[in-house]
Amino acid sequence: MAWSRKSAMFASLALAMYLLGLTLRNQQLVSVAVVIFVFLTYAALFSGHADVAASGKRANEWEGEEGIAFSNIVAMRKLSSARLFEDGEVKITLRVQNKSALSKIVEVRDRVPEVMRIKEGANYIIMELGPRRETFIEYTIETPLRGFYTIGPVSIRMQDTFGMFHKEKEVQVYDDFLVFPKMEDLKDTFVKSKVPKIFTGAVNIRQPGPGSEFYSLREYFQGDEFRSINWKAYARSGKLMINERERDAVSDIILIVDSRAVAETGPVSRNALVYSTRAAASLAKYFLSRRDSVGLVVYGDEIISVDRDTGKKQLYVLLTKLAGAMAKGEVPLQVVVNRILPHINKGSPIIVLSNLESDPTIVNALRDMRARNFDVTVLSPSSLEFEFDARRLDSIGYEVLKTERDVLISELRSLGVFICDWEPDMLLSTALAGARGF
Amino acid sequence: MVTSNNQPQIPNQNNSTSHLYDGKTVRAAAPSRKKAAGSLKSSTEIPKDAIPDVQIPSFVESLLGGPIVPKIKFLPPDKIVKNLQLFSYGILMILTFLTFLTTPSSGTVWQSIIGTGVITDSIHLIILTSAGLAGLYSIKVRDPRWMLASYLLFIFFGLRFASSQVTLAWGSGDGDVFDLDKNTWMEMFLVVLYAVSLVMYLELTNSVIRFSMLDTSIKTNEVYVMNVKNIVKKYYKSIIINPIVAGILATLVLSINTIIPYFIGWFSSETALRLENSVELISVYGVAIGSLVVFGIVGLLFAINLPLRIQKYREKEKVKELKS
Numbered sequence: 001m002a003w004s005r006k007s008a009m010f011a012s013l014a015l016a017m018y019l020l021g022l023t024l025r026n027q028q029l030v031s032v033a034v035v036i037f038v039f040l041t042y043a044a045l046f047s048g049h050a051d052v053a054a055s056g057k058r059a060n061e062w063e064g065e066e067g068i069a070f071s072n073i074v075a076m077r078k079l080s081s082a083r084l085f086e087d088g089e090v091k092i093t094l095r096v097q098n099k100s101a102l103s104k105i106v107e108v109r110d111r112v113p114e115v116m117r118i119k120e121g122a123n124y125i126i127m128e129l130g131p132r133r134e135t136f137i138e139y140t141i142e143t144p145l146r147g148f149y150t151i152g153p154v155s156i157r158m159q160d161t162f163g164m165f166h167k168e169k170e171v172q173v174y175d176d177f178l179v180f181p182k183m184e185d186l187k188d189t190f191v192k193s194k195v196p197k198i199f200t201g202a203v204n205i206r207q208p209g210p211g212s213e214f215y216s217l218r219e220y221f222q223g224d225e226f227r228s229i230n231w232k233a234y235a236r237s238g239k240l241m242i243n244e245r246e247r248d249a250v251s252d253i254i255l256i257v258d259s260r261a262v263a264e265t266g267p268v269s270r271n272a273l274v275y276s277t278r279a280a281a282s283l284a285k286y287f288l289s290r291r292d293s294v295g296l297v298v299y300g301d302e303i304i305s306v307d308r309d310t311g312k313k314q315l316y317v318l319l320t321k322l323a324g325a326m327a328k329g330e331v332p333l334q335v336v337v338n339r340i341l342p343h344i345n346k347g348s349p350i351i352v353l354s355n356l357e358s359d360p361t362i363v364n365a366l367r368d369m370r371a372r373n374f375d376v377t378v379l380s381p382s383s384l385e386f387e388f389d390a391r392r393l394d395s396i397g398y399e400v401l402k403t404e405r406d407v408l409i410s411e412l413r414s415l416g417v418f419i420c421d422w423e424p425d426m427l428l429s430t431a432l433a434g435a436r437g438f
Numbered sequence: 439m440v441t442s443n444n445q446p447q448i449p450n451q452n453n454s455t456s457h458l459y460d461g462k463t464v465r466a467a468a469p470s471r472k473k474a475a476g477s478l479k480s481s482t483e484i485p486k487d488a489i490p491d492v493q494i495p496s497f498v499e500s501l502l503g504g505p506i507v508p509k510i511k512f513l514p515p516d517k518i519v520k521n522l523q524l525f526s527y528g529i530l531m532i533l534t535f536l537t538f539l540t541t542p543s544s545g546t547v548w549q550s551i552i553g554t555g556v557i558t559d560s561i562h563l564i565i566l567t568s569a570g571l572a573g574l575y576s577i578k579v580r581d582p583r584w585m586l587a588s589y590l591l592f593i594f595f596g597l598r599f600a601s602s603q604v605t606l607a608w609g610s611g612d613g614d615v616f617d618l619d620k621n622t623w624m625e626m627f628l629v630v631l632y633a634v635s636l637v638m639y640l641e642l643t644n645s646v647i648r649f650s651m652l653d654t655s656i657k658t659n660e661v662y663v664m665n666v667k668n669i670v671k672k673y674y675k676s677i678i679i680n681p682i683v684a685g686i687l688a689t690l691v692l693s694i695n696t697i698i699p700y701f702i703g704w705f706s707s708e709t710a711l712r713l714e715n716s717v718e719l720i721s722v723y724g725v726a727i728g729s730l731v732v733f734g735i736v737g738l739l740f741a742i743n744l745p746l747r748i749q750k751y752r753e754k755e756k757v758k759e760l761k762s
Binding site: 006010013017018020021022024025026027028029030031032033034035036037038039041042043044045100101102105118121122124125126127128131132135137160161162163 | 540541545593596597598599629630632633634636637640641644645648652655659660661662663664665668669672673675676679680683684685687688691692721722723725726729732733736739740744748749752753756757760
């Protein structure tokens with residue numbers, strides 16, 4: 001049984017009055033003290049602060065009316081979805097049962113992660129739960145940020161009607177769910193591999209060959225397919241012209257996401273890491289839909305990598321890794337490059353998502369990549385802009401840092417790296433097009 | 439968005455990207471940084487709206503109990519709060535009258551400083567009136583600070599050196615309409631009534647704040663209350679039963695000078711008579727002995743874990759009732 005501040009105040013007041021009454025020989029004060037003591041005793045004894053023996057179970061573990069326990073309150077929870085995207089909604093159903101033969105006034109609070117917003121209903125309920133009755137509490141939360149989250153425990157509190165004493169138990173029932181970064185729909189990323197793989201696929205490699213995309217027109221040679229003749233061009237020029245198509249191939253795309261501590265500079269919902277993970281998710285979805293192999297490297301305090309693969313399953317593997325990316329550590333890009341380059345096919349496109357801050361190895365790392373003929377694209381969400389937008393950076397500081405950043409970007413561009421200084425209001429596809437010089 | 443089990447929601451597949459970037463206007467071109475930089479002041483101060491507004495109940499509010507909810511301006515009172523305000527007004531009137539009745543100016547600090555006279559009586563009345571007015575205002579505006587001021591004034595008003603026995607303001611002289619000076623039972627009844635009304639005043643005014651906070655939380659969707667009527671009914675029931683029980687127990691404690699001689703009288707009527715006339719037993723020390731006896735019993739009840747046993751008994755009875 002826990003005391004509230006109110007009961008502590010009443011008890012202190014009663015004690016003080018009792019002692020003062022004896023000191024001043026004032027019977028009235030002693031009488032008031034006695035009445036307060038009685039009041040407290042009544043609240044403690046008779047106001048139904050029952051034993052809150054409680055147990056938690058998941059809904060699927062529930063097996064019916066077995067083991068009716070004394071004064072038992074059971075809580076179970078069900079989530080509408082265990083995996084969803086940012087700005088999605090989860091409907092939570094909490095089932096609370098009173099297995100006791102007496103009705104109880106209980107306060108139930110289901111603990112929700114702090115970043116979540118409650119959209120409908122409430123996770124804090126005060127109710128009178130009748131004997132052997134159950135109730136369903138439904139509420140909906142919004143998930144504004146990616147990550148792994150846990151809902152629970154359920155706090156159940158019973159207190160007397162005067163709010164003097166309470167008993168509280170935490171029902172250890174937890175439910176996990178995963179929030180993926182939201183994705184932008186990309187039309188064309190302008191990222192094309194120069195090196196074909198053995199099996200043809202849907203990726204254009206800027207070489208004429210069997211494929212679906214138009215590449216150029218050329219004169220007809222003996223042996224060309226008759227159906228490739230461009231009759232309109234023939235009509236114009238009087239020569240038989242052939243439609244050449246761009247060669248398709250499956251290519252390996254490597255996404256490198258910077259999740260060092262510095263990547264989280266800026267407001268919680270608008271920082272380089274948030275933008276990088278969203279961009280990586282969008283790019284992964286786009287490339288996988290083209291039947292490319294996509295691999296992922298997330299580096300922060302350690303290097304987490306997902307091997308290249310194709311298909312929908314790979315998308316969820318990548319999304320899961322991106323959802324769990326935490327801004328920690330300061331592993332330099334050079335370490336990542338040294339570790340992964342030997343395992344990547346030469347010429348494969350590599351997309352680096354980093355704010356390019358606090359890493360002295362960036363220039364060397366990207367130079368190494370270019371030296372091995374990798375097609376390197378850097379999308380750099382600018383932490384400066386996030387900080388500046390949030391008015392945490394004054395204009396002089398901003399201009400100085402911006403100049404330094406521009407110098408770095410120019411240096412990287414001179415290495416042959418496609419780079420875009422990605423500002424907060426810019427669409428991903430625009431940033432990507434800007435990086436590729438279109 | 440529609441959700442289904444274990445299937446993630448795919449954001450809209452059309453060209454609109456307004457759902458991205460926190461609903462900001464998305465432009466294809468980058469904004470002019472120089473223009474933005476020029477329009478900003480060079481202050482590095484963190485803007486006020488960037489700091490989350492976390493509001494925690496003040497110490498005074500937390501003393502008044504109730505759920506921990508953000509401190510927000512109280513909404514217009516609902517029916518429960520209005521009823522409680524009315525009860526509080528009523529009990530405040532009774533308390534003020536009983537305090538005036540049971541607390542003469544003799545033995546007070548101001549009397550010992552100034553001496554007996556009109557000024558002392560005026561100060562005496564001013565303090566009581568202030569306590570009453572502070573109480574009235576605090577109930578009306580539901581302000582815990584004024585409530586606390588009212589409590590302190592009422593308690594301060596009662597602090598006096600009272601030479602052990604009960605003395606009433608109307609207990610002597612021409613003003614003694616009810617012959618209180620001789621009617622000891624009436625005296626005791628008034629003292630008990632005063633004590634009970636003081637405690638009820640504390641509780642009812644607390645409940646005004648408590649239920650206001652709860653009502654505000656309900657209306658702002660922070661908390662959902664099921665079966666409000668039943669919960670309020672239980673509270674009303676408690677505020678009727680509790681003062682009755684408190685009054686009876688307080689009467690028992692104050693009547694110790696009658697109860698002890700009564701039991702002793704079974705064995706020796708002479709000793710009982712001596713005890714009845716004992717200065718110690720009829721004084722404040724008698725009350726102290728009485729309260730020690732009563733609370734000794736209460737302590738024993740706690741020691742044997744009576745609340746749990748009562749609960750078990752009630753559970754068993756209910757089960758039997760349901761089975762039959």
